[in-house]
Amino acid sequence: xxxxxxxATIGLVLVAALASGARGGDSEPQKVxxxxxxxxxxxxxxxxxxKAQIAKWLANPANHQPLAVELPTGLxxxxxxxxxxxxxxxxxxxxxxxxxxxxxxxxxxDGTVSCASCHHPDEGYARNTTFGVGIGEQTGNRNSPxxxxxxxxxxxxxxxxxxxxxxxAKGPIANPIEMGNTHDVCVKTVQEIAGYRQQFExxxxxxxxxxxxxxxxxxxxxxxxxxxxxxADYYEPLLAFExxxxxxxxxxEAFKEENPGAFARYEKFKAESAAHPISESAxxxxxxxxxxxxxxxxxxxxxxxxxKYHNLGVGMDKPDPDLGRFVVTKKEEDRGAFKTPTIRNxxxxxxxxxxxxxxxxxxxxxxxxxxxxxxxxLSDKMKKLGLTPQEKKDLVEYMQALTGPFPEVRTDRLx
Ligand code: HEC
Ligand code: HEC
Numbered sequence: 001x002x003x004x005x006x007x008a009t010i011g012l013v014l015v016a017a018l019a020s021g022a023r024g025g026d027s028e029p030q031k032v033x034x035x036x037x038x039x040x041x042x043x044x045x046x047x048x049x050x051k052a053q054i055a056k057w058l059a060n061p062a063n064h065q066p067l068a069v070e071l072p073t074g075l076x077x078x079x080x081x082x083x084x085x086x087x088x089x090x091x092x093x094x095x096x097x098x099x100x101x102x103x104x105x106x107x108x109x110d111g112t113v114s115c116a117s118c119h120h121p122d123e124g125y126a127r128n129t130t131f132g133v134g135i136g137e138q139t140g141n142r143n144s145p146x147x148x149x150x151x152x153x154x155x156x157x158x159x160x161x162x163x164x165x166x167x168x169a170k171g172p173i174a175n176p177i178e179m180g181n182t183h184d185v186c187v188k189t190v191q192e193i194a195g196y197r198q199q200f201e202x203x204x205x206x207x208x209x210x211x212x213x214x215x216x217x218x219x220x221x222x223x224x225x226x227x228x229x230x231x232a233d234y235y236e237p238l239l240a241f242e243x244x245x246x247x248x249x250x251x252x253e254a255f256k257e258e259n260p261g262a263f264a265r266y267e268k269f270k271a272e273s274a275a276h277p278i279s280e281s282a283x284x285x286x287x288x289x290x291x292x293x294x295x296x297x298x299x300x301x302x303x304x305x306x307x308k309y310h311n312l313g314v315g316m317d318k319p320d321p322d323l324g325r326f327v328v329t330k331k332e333e334d335r336g337a338f339k340t341p342t343i344r345n346x347x348x349x350x351x352x353x354x355x356x357x358x359x360x361x362x363x364x365x366x367x368x369x370x371x372x373x374x375x376x377x378l379s380d381k382m383k384k385l386g387l388t389p390q391e392k393k394d395l396v397e398y399m400q401a402l403t404g405p406f407p408e409v410r411t412d413r414l415x
Pocket of ligand 1: 102113114115116117118119131132133134135140142143144145146147150155156157158159165168169170172173177178179218
């Protein structure tokens with residue numbers, strides 16, 4: 001009885017949704033899987049963008065339809081944490097506009113530096129220099145963090161001083177040692193490019209080009225930069241299954257006979273993991289990461305970060321250390337605390353830590369093994385670990401097994 005009325009309700013909802021879809025036209029969100037190459041492939045064609053190509057692209061209503069996003073396997077476990085501001089919905093046309101701006105050095109004062117200069121796809125959307133290198137080869141005092149998996153994160157920068165990606169994107173444009181521009185000059189430059197005018201008019205019809213819409217488009221593009229499933233992600237369901245069905249798996253023939261559905265799932269998990277193999281060492285590293293080494297005290301959840309600030313003592317041996325989160329909050333306990341970075345694809349983003357002071361993952365693990373660097377504000381989660389050389393190697397192998405594919409992103413085709 002209950003079941004039937006339930007089914008009837010679902011039926012009604014479905015009919016209503018279909019009807020409104022037919023009527024609502026382009027207001028119905030279109031489902032997309034982030035990481036799909038079509039989102040970041042650029043406007044179809046080769047060579048520099050032409051006016052005709054842009055006009056054709058903008059004339060397609062599907063490119064202005066709001067997108068309802070799904071995350072790739074692994075990251076998808078964090079779907080409830082997706083951060084898309086209500087006033088900046090994703091559309092294909094906006095993502096594409098943001099892609100062009102992200103790779104466009106004309107946004108900088110002397111036309112030489114783009115966002116990609118310090119967050120390049122070939123270097124894990126970070127840069128393998130110790131510090132970010134801006135116009136005139138100037139450097140700051142912080143390492144370029146990654147610009148991927150930002151869709152699961154609200155506060156940006158090592159100290160969290162920007163409340164959103166939209167707010168963050170405005171920073172480097174006017175930072176004298178990064179892109180060295182002013183917002184006014186940047187806006188003017190973009191306005192002078194016909195292909196941008198065409199796109200901003202269509203994507204932000206009420207506002208056109210200003211620093212906020214430039215930032216909104218860039219933020220929309222960044223939200224599509226997500227890590228795909230890694231060998232470690234394919235291993236998780238297999239491991240969970242092996243634990244839950246440990247006894248049944250002792251006699252496979254009987255298991256297959258008695259519970260064919262579960263057995264089929266087991267075969268599927270095994271095949272998927274075998275197609276994305278993970279070493280014995282990485283498997284042990286996984287247990288250390290979640291267990292004895294206590295890494296998940298901070299690197300937790302689908303994106304391996306609690307999005308909080310901790311003092312590990314990095315740089316605290318310097319005479320005038322970077323005080324990190326303290327500068328934002330002025331709270332004593334935040335002295336020397338920095339935002340926990342993601343561990344996904346971390347093997348691609350050396351060097352490490354807010355000051356780029358650690359060159360390899362082995363060095364990072366040594367640091368944790370020593371319990372960080374003692375200082376009055378050291379996190380109480382930092383303890384000497386007493387890891388064996390093999391265990392240290394295992395932890396590094398596990399972090400390497402957390403490497404998944406990036407979306408294919410077109411880096412040229414600017415207007
Ligand atoms: C000169 C190098 C440089 C350029 C150019 C640059 N960045 Fe960054 N980016 C950095 C550094 C260094 C940080 C960390 C600064 C801090 O925490 O104070 C950072 C931080 C970020 C973050 C925060 C990530 C996190 O985990 O909190 C994002 C997102 C980002 N940049 C995106 C961009 C975008 C978008 C642009 C272009 C508009 C850009 N960057 C231009 C070097 C650069
Ligand atoms: C107390 C919280 C905490 C614990 C526990 C912790 N981390 Fe971290 N991790 C952080 C923070 C915060 C940073 C950035 C610190 C900085 O730059 O000052 C970081 C940085 C890193 C980095 C560098 C990432 C990058 O992009 O620069 C790696 C790799 C890393 N941790 C791995 C681990 C491993 C492996 C463990 C377990 C042995 C672990 N972490 C335990 C909070 C933690």
